[in-house]
Amino acid sequence: MVYDLIVIGGGPAGYLAAERAGQGGMNTLLFEKRSLGGVCLNEGCIPSKALLYSAKIADNARDGAKYGVDASGVALNHPAVIKRKNKVVRNLVAGVKAKMKKNKVTVVEDTAFITGRSPEGYQVKAGDTVYTGRRLLIASGSVPIIPSIPGAKEGLERGFVITNREILDLEQVPEKLVIVGGGVIGLEMASYYNSAGSQVTVIEMLDHIAGATDLEISQILQKNYEKKGIRFMLSSRVTKIEENAVVYEAGGQTHRVEADKVLMSVGRRPATEGLGLENIGVELDRGAIRVDERCQTNVPGVYAAGDVNGVSMLAHTAYRESEVAVNNMLGRKDIMRYNAIASVIYTNPEVAGVGETEQSAAEKGIDFEVAKLPMMYSGRYMAENEGGDGICKVLIDKQQRKLIGVHMIGNYSSEIIYGAALMIEMELRVDDVKELVFPHPTVSEIIRETIFEI
Numbered sequence: 082m083v084y085d086l087i088v089i090g091g092g093p094a095g096y097l098a099a100e101r102a103g104q105g106g107m108n109t110l111l112f113e114k115r116s117l118g119g120v121c122l123n124e125g126c127i128p129s130k131a132l133l134y135s136a137k138i139a140d141n142a143r144d145g146a147k148y149g150v151d152a153s154g155v156a157l158n159h160p161a162v163i164k165r166k167n168k169v170v171r172n173l174v175a176g177v178k179a180k181m182k183k184n185k186v187t188v189v190e191d192t193a194f195i196t197g198r199s200p201e202g203y204q205v206k207a208g209d210t211v212y213t214g215r216r217l218l219i220a221s222g223s224v225p226i227i228p229s230i231p232g233a234k235e236g237l238e239r240g241f242v243i244t245n246r247e248i249l250d251l252e253q254v255p256e257k258l259v260i261v262g263g264g265v266i267g268l269e270m271a272s273y274y275n276s277a278g279s280q281v282t283v284i285e286m287l288d289h290i291a292g293a294t295d296l297e298i299s300q301i302l303q304k305n306y307e308k309k310g311i312r313f314m315l316s317s318r319v320t321k322i323e324e325n326a327v328v329y330e331a332g333g334q335t336h337r338v339e340a341d342k343v344l345m346s347v348g349r350r351p352a353t354e355g356l357g358l359e360n361i362g363v364e365l366d367r368g369a370i371r372v373d374e375r376c377q378t379n380v381p382g383v384y385a386a387g388d389v390n391g392v393s394m395l396a397h398t399a400y401r402e403s404e405v406a407v408n409n410m411l412g413r414k415d416i417m418r419y420n421a422i423a424s425v426i427y428t429n430p431e432v433a434g435v436g437e438t439e440q441s442a443a444e445k446g447i448d449f450e451v452a453k454l455p456m457m458y459s460g461r462y463m464a465e466n467e468g469g470d471g472i473c474k475v476l477i478d479k480q481q482r483k484l485i486g487v488h489m490i491g492n493y494s495s496e497i498i499y500g501a502a503l504m505i506e507m508e509l510r511v512d513d514v515k516e517l518v519f520p521h522p523t524v525s526e527i528i529r530e531t532i533f534e535i
C-alpha cells in the first residue's frame with residue numbers, strides 16, 4: 082500500500098500534520114519512536130506547566146497574608162506534584178492517540194529510517210517493514226545541546242548533569258541546583274525548584290537572562306527572582322563539571338559552585354541525525370533542514386515542520402508550520418509568516434512578548450516609538466498583584482503608525498499576548514486599536530491604556 086503522506090515524528094508538528102492530513106482525506110502514516118506528543122507533551126511545555134502551576138499555588142498561599150488569607154504551614158509536596166504532572170501528560174497523550182484514530186491515521190511506534198525513493202514514492206523502513214509514501218513530512222524535533230565542557234558527558238552518564246527530560250521527573254528536590262543557561266528552560270525550572278525549596282544558581286554566558294526578551298523586562302524578571310533567593314552569575318562561562326560542583330569563569334576569575342544536580346539548558350539543536358535524509362538528498366543549513374515559506378525542502382514532496390527546520394523552535398510555530406505544509410500538499414495556497422509569533426516564559430511573574438523589541442527594532446534601523454506603563458494601571462492587576470512591578474511596552478512604526486511589538490511582564494501575560502499577536506498579524510494601526518473595546522476589569526486592558534500613551 083502507498084500512503085499519501087508519511088510523517089516522521091509525533092510531536093506538535095507531526096501529530097497536528099497527521100490530523101490535518103487525515104481531515105483533508107489523505108491516507109496518512111505517522112511514526113513515533115518514543116511517545117506520541119513528543120517533547121512538548123511528554124517532557125517540555127505541558128509537564129513544566131503542570132509543575133509551575135503547583136508552584137504558583139504554593140507561592141500564592143505563602144503570600145496569603147498580603148491578601149488577608151491565613152495559610153501558614155504551606156508546603157509543596159514534590160512527589161505529589163510529579164504524580165499529578167504524570168496524570169496530566171497521560172491524559173493528553175491519550176487525547177492525541179484518540180485524534181489519530183478519529184482521523185484514520187496509522188500510527189507506528191517505532192524508529193523510522195528513510196532508505197530511498199521508488200517510482201511509487203519515498204521509502205521508509207521501521208524494523209523489517211518498508212513503507213512507501215507519496216509525500217514525507219519530517220517532524221523529528223530537536224535535542225538538547227550538550228556543550229563540550231570537560232566533565233559534562235561523564236556528569237550526564239552518572240545522572241549528575243541532567244536535561245529538560247530528567248528535571249521534570251526528579252524524585253527528590255535537590256538541595257543545591259545549578260542551572261547552566263539562563264534561557265527559557267533554565268528560568269522556568271529555576272522558578273519551580275526555587276518554589277520547591279532548592280538553592281538555585283543560574284550561570285549564564287550573556288550579560289542578561291532570557292535571551293532575546295526585551296532587556297528591561299529581563300532585568301525586572303531577574304530582580305523578582307533575586308528577591309526570591311535565586312543567584313544569577315552573568316557573563317560567566319562554565320569551564321568544568323566536577324564530581325559535585327560546577328567551575329566557571331567570570332571577570333577573569335575562576336569560581337566554583339557546589340551542586341547536587343546540574344541542569345544543562347544551553348539551547349537545543351534540530352534532530353536530523355539517523356533519519357536517512359542523505360538517502361533522498363535533503364539539504365541542511367547549519368544543522369537544520371532548509372525549507373521554503375511553504376515548509377517544503379529542496380526535495381519535491383518532502384516537507385519539514387517544527388524544531389527540525391530550526392526557524393523558530395516553539396511548539397506553536399510547529400503547529401502552524403505543519404498546517405502550512407499540509408495545506409500545500411492538498412493544493413491550498415498557504416505560506417508561513419514569522420513576524421507575529423509570540424514568545425512566553427511561564428515564570429511567576431509571567432513574561433510574554435511579540436514582534437520587535439526596542440533592541441531588534443534599533444538593529445533593523447526601524448523608525449519606531451515606544452510607550453510604556455506599569456501594570457498597576459490595570460485595576461485587575463492591582464487587585465491581584467500586591468506589590469507587583471510588571472510593565473507593558475508597546476512599539477509602533479512611526480511612519481505607518483502601526484503596531485510592531487508588545488512586551489509584558491506580569492501575570493496573565495501568557496494568556497493576553499495572543500491578542501497583541503493578532504493586532505500585529507492584522508497590521509492594526511494605533512487608531513484601530515484605540516477603537517477596540519476590551520473587557521473590564523482585565524489585565525489585558527493595559528495594552529489599550531499603553532497605546533493611548535502614544
Ligand code: NAI
Pocket residue numbers: 126228261262263264265266267269284285286287290291292317318319345346347348349393394395424425426427
Ligand atoms: P535558550 O536558547 O532559550 O537559552 C539558552 C541560554 O544558555 C542562552 O541564554 C545562552 O546564552 C546560554 N548559554 C549557551 N551556552 C552556554 C554556556 N556554555 N554557559 C552558560 N550559558 C550558556 O535554550 P533553552 O532554555 O535550552 O531552551 C531550548 C528551547 O526550548 C528553546 O529554543 C525554546 O524555544 C524551547 N522552550 C520554550 C519554552 C517556552 O516557550 N516557554 C519553554 C522551554 C523551552
